[in-house]
Amino acid sequence: MVHNRGVRSVGESWVERDAAVVWHGFTQMAAYADNAPLVIERAEGRELIDADGRRYLDAISSLWVNTLGHGVPELNAALVAQAGKVAHSTMLGNGNTVVVELAEALAAVVPVDEPHFLFAADGAVAVEQALKIAFQYWVNRGVAGRGSFLALGDAYHGDTIGSLSLGDGGVFSAVFEPLCFPVVRTPGYADPGWAAKACAVIDAHAGTLAAVVLEPLVQGAAGMLCASADDVRKVGEACREAGVLLICDEVATGFGRTGTLFASEQCGLRPDLLCLGKGITGGYLAMSATVASGEVFSAFLGPDLGPQTFFHGHSYGGNALAAAVALEHLRLIGEWEVLASVRERAAQFATLLEERVAGRAGVRAVRQRGLMIGVELEPPGPGLRWGRRVCAGAVERGVLLRPLGDVVVIMPPLTITGGEVVRVIDALDTALGDVVGR
Ligand SMILES: *Cc1c(COP(=O)(O)O)cnc(C)c1O
Secondary structure (H helix, E strand, O other), X not given: OOOOOOOOOOOOOHHHHHHHHOOOOOXXXXXXXXHOOOOEEEEEEOEEEEOOOOEXXXXXXXXXXXXXXXXXXXXHHHHHXXXXXXXXXXXXXXXXXXXXXXXXXXXXXXXXXXOEEEEEOOHHHHHHHHXXXXXXXXXXXXXXXXXXXXXXXXXXXXXXXXXXXXXXXXXXXXXXXXXXXXOEEEOOOOOOOHHXXXXXXXXXXXXXXXXXXXXXXXXXXXXXXXXXXXXXXXXXXXXXXXXXXEEEEOOOOOOOOOOOOOHHHHOOOOOOEEEEOHHHHOOXXXXXXXXXXXXXXXXXXXXXXXXXXXXXXXXXXXXXXHHHHHHHHHHHHHHOOHHHHHHHHHHHHHHHHHHHOOOOOOXXXXXXXXXXXXXXXXXXXXXXXXXXHHHHHHHHOOEEOEEEOOEEEEOOOOOOOHHHHHHHHHHHHHHHXXXXXX
């Protein structure tokens, strides 16, 4: 394929040009061009527009990051205004006014006591930072032997080696297993007894666990597996009683997806460490944050350059452009009453899914918390790729969906309208009919 040494021949399509030079994540590049990828050129509202001018409702929020739609005038204005001041300045040993403003605004709403924010650019890094902070927290406090982590079955926390170690592997990450550190694993949300089992193990391992890590309410990448708020709360309480730190990974559930600003709120949790990412800038710019409680933070105070210091940081952590957009985004969530709209649209989805999707042949389960929805298909045999085919059918009808195996994920922007909800269900209904039968 690499025959032209960077010189393009006339008439090459965007897909050909893309496949010649771009390496796409989670994608087999030998098959990339044959799987009808969309090459997006611009967007309007909740629609992506490809290089040929075709429009697609972004029903996966550009892989779970977009919240208010694309090209939001207020966010665009915040970005431009900040660009006129400064795009980026380092957060290592120095500060930036807009990052201070963002941290102040977030401090008022995150479910963490006396919160302190360590900014980075990716969700996986927010988790990686939380891991290292939890580990060093016990070292700094002079408590020996508290170096292990409890994570749940089916967990996903990102793709760096640390976050991958917490994740429950599966076929995609099996090759990296020799690089990963071992964790204490108890069942995930697919097991109705998961909370009791986790609580028992937390109790038994109290003296060796640094922290418990979980995705409150929804294990997203596992295929939208859902837990009850009550069960999650019980595990949080078990951590408190055992004196084990609780790390809530709200990279996916944060910023309104489940109907509250954070899923931890519904579970009555006040985690010691909270991981934020994805929706934090409304889907505009790469930003994430690890939020530490005052109790955790203060364990790192000590003499200048002393061993209590957290020696960790990323070049683009606390990027000013991202901070300006995140600050305006947080204001808009309030001003536009986005959470009320999420709950309304979630109820509409629930009704339509019940009427037209759940219980039909080929559908094993429909799972939903707010605007995080998984429709699990039940193909009659292996290798039929129903998830992939149903989503391809929806894309043909102008609704962008992407499966996790045989789970069709619906995770639209939080500002989706009633008419657009119907458009998603119509496309899914028709695509299901074509692939699964009617
Ligand atoms: C997406 C995700 C991550 C990783 O975030 P990236 O920005 O992709 O690195 C971590 N945890 C959860 C729960 C996620 O859904």
